[in-house]
Amino acid sequence: MSLHRPAGDRATDRALRDLAAHLTGALIGPHDPGYDDARRVWNGMVDVRPRALARAGSVADVDLVLATARSTGLPLAVRGGGHNIAGQSTVADGLVLDLGGLTGVVVDPAARLVTAQPGATLAHVDRATAPHGLAVPLGVVGGTGVAGLTLGGGIGWLTRTHGLTIDNLVSAEVVTAAGEHLHVDEAEHPELFWGLRGGGGNFGVVTSFQCRAHPLASPVLAGGLVYRRPRWEQALAAFEAWARELPDEMNTIVSFVVLPPEYGLGPEVLMTVGLAWASPQHGAGLELVDRLRAAAPPDLETVGPVPWTVWQTAKDPVFPTGSRGYWKNVAFSRLDEEVVSALVSVAARITWVGSGINLHYLRGAFGRVPEDATAWPSRAARFWLNIFGFWRDPADDARLTAYARTVHAALEPFAEHGQYVNFLGAETGGDPVAAARHAYGRDKHERLVELKNRFDPGNMFRGNHNIVPTAAS
Secondary structure (H helix, E strand, C coil): CCCCCCHHHHHHHHHHHHHHHHCCCEEECCCCCCHHHHHCCCCCCCCCCCCEEEECCCCHHHHHHHHHHHHHCCCEEEECCCCCCCCCCCCCCCEEEECCCCCCEEEECCCCEEEECCCCEHHHHHHHHHHHCEECCCCCCCCCEHHHHHHHCCCCCCHHHHCCCHHHEEEEEEECCCCCEEEECCCCCHHHHHHHCCCCCCCCEEEEEEEECEECCCCEEEEEEEECHHHHHHHHHHHHHHHCCCCCCEEEEEEEEECCHHHCCCCCCEEEEEEEECCCCHHHHHHHHHHHHHHCCCCEEEEEEECHHHHHCCCHHHCCCCCEECCEEEEECCCCHHHHHHHHHHHCCCCCECCEEEEEECCHHHHHCCCCCCCCCCCCCCEEEEEECEECCHHHHHHHHHHHHHHHHHHHHHCECCCCHHHCCCCCCCCHHHHHHHHHCHHHHHHHHHHHHHHCCCCCCCCCCCCCCHHHC
16 A cells, blocks of 8 residues: 655554555555545545545454554544445545445345345345345345445335335344444344444444345336326326325335436436336236226336346436435325425426436335334335436536425425435535434434444544534534
């Protein structure tokens, strides 16, 4: 590793050279080949230069990196899949613990348990479980890291059927700021287990995730009903009535987006009712689709059998690595005429590829989990709306970031409490304590602060939507 730092940083340089000598992986500094590639994260708006990046070659490297962070005082960022929209998996002039090379996934088909290392992505897990006719409830983009997704919550195509990813987390192996190695589950360190399920990476480095898997025959019945602009109000009204009677097996995401040219659907914004039927009884799923189709005939449709691994990566081209991005989210339960009018008004303003709106319909298994079982902010809302944006030109940053805020402001009058941290972009300024309290609600935030005080009172793990310990607030 080549450092070339001023004399005043010699102690830190010595510590980093010692780290490089003992890592089973590699330490990469600003003057090393590959540094610029190593420091890049998924969101191209995040362009910072870490002091060093430690690419872990084994779980043992976690202890070495945390010890170096403690001894030097360098700010630390922890990277799993590196897919975080807020860019919190890197840090300017600090030390990045990059776990992206640890992608192992072990499946126990008899016990229906899956153990994933912290660098594994959704695609890694799906490829491992699909041959066994199993699936773990995860997200909707194959490149998403399992670690960040799980710690934040995990909304995806199986949420109504089997709950969030955190609802299926069985245990975790955690290395704390003090270097403790903890096995965490409902019986051992149950309060920390509660906080890991939705509280983000605030309490330690999770080096292993064990989750329940569920039977899922592939191909699944999946696809979408597509509506052009004049049909949106009718389609949303029909969807609202149809969704109230859905069984758990039907998962839906309503999207408004201009698709890339390769989809061949033109430059207009389209509304799509995305569908994934998590049952081998395709006939019953098709009957449900027929009901919506009859109430709101689509302009186009693509509904049929799809291999699960193909469906789980179908959205990957819409979210390319390196795009500039910013997200907001809002939870609500109404989809009446007033809310539909507000939603349609802002959705109609999308005229460019990359930005869009996803409306996740919840309830089902998600809604039956007790409110206090996890740190997830709220189980009450019927819908969770994500405003996402991706673009290439830095000149579009202000305009398209403002659009996401405009959509959020239009729907906020109907909001219930809670923010999903995995759907939150980077915010500058403001009060981080107030932001976390707003995201989780007062009671859950207070409980998370107590955990932070116990396991990370020095706030080593602040590279996230931070739960600030009492001593630092």
